[in-house]
Amino acid sequence: MQADTNASTAIPEDKALERKLIGKRISFVNEPKGNFIRFLDGGVLKEGNGHGSNRSGKWKIQGQQICLDDSLGAQCVDVVKITDHELVMRTQDNDPDIWDAVFVDKKGVPLRDVVKYDGKLARTLHGRVITVEEVNPPASLSGSKTIFDFNSKRTVALSVVTEEGRPALLGAADVDLPYKSSGDTLCLSISEGRERCTLTKISGNEVRMVPIKNGKLIEDKAMVGTIK
Incomplete structure (x- = not known):
């Protein structure tokens, strides 16, 4: 990718x-x-x-x-x-x-x-939680954080919260999405036949996630944060 x-x-x-x-x-x-x-x-x-x-x-x-x-x-x-x-x-x-x-x-x-999955990164993420925020967030999401809770081997609980820890969108709830990986590429299945992939780099407890679109990295949408 x-x-x-x-x-x-x-x-x-x-x-x-x-x-x-x-x-x-x-x-x-x-x-x-x-x-x-x-x-x-x-x-x-x-x-x-x-x-x-x-x-x-x-x-x-x-x-x-x-x-x-x-x-x-x-x-x-x-x-x-x-x-x-x-x-x-x-x-x-x-x-x-x-x-x-x-x-x-x-x-x-x-x-x-087309991503050829190998699962190595996915196996590393199982049981861990990534909390990130956009480097260049839109005004409406300033201070909000995205949480990826890899609570199973197949799905990740995805949520967006405000700086105070409340849901960023009124009535929003966690969404469980299937995930797979290839090398450093993490892909979430958003819907049938539709995926959202990021280049996910982990160094110690620090994480950087850069969205991938049409095979190209979208650096201005990069997210940084921590993994526990």
Whole structure:
């Protein structure tokens, strides 16, 4: 869940580029969620959307170009950038367009947002309580603290209190949320298919938690506090 540091400084060619694409599924950033193109072995191209409609086409690599024969017709595009998470292409028109795409899983979730859990941090947190406050809180939450009570191996009791220890929001109560971890990344399941992750660093009894969004650290939303 770290920022993407796998950018290629040089675009691979021919078989090397082909190997980076075979079996991968991409989704264009400006298209509806669920739309995808999948590069299959043998030059088979699969197109689909979230409504179950699927079409077949062809693809091949020529140098640093991807040549497609799909629902838009036959054309070749230059690969401008390729990483483990992102594919940027440029059309060969007189006034070229840039196609931004991300690699996604079967559910359409960008691979950069897919967390592979190992549970080490989660096991460390079981039975402990983290109390933190935002470094740059909004005026409405100034002085308030967020408490993470890891009271079980599967769920954490989450609450927000004022400086005096009262619920920060009228009528607010503790919320029990499932949690998992990967390396230093702690993820809470907010709802079905929706997670909130933070880079969680513990040093002695001090804790720093930085939210992660789209694979990037949101430093201005960092929280600091203690763990007991």
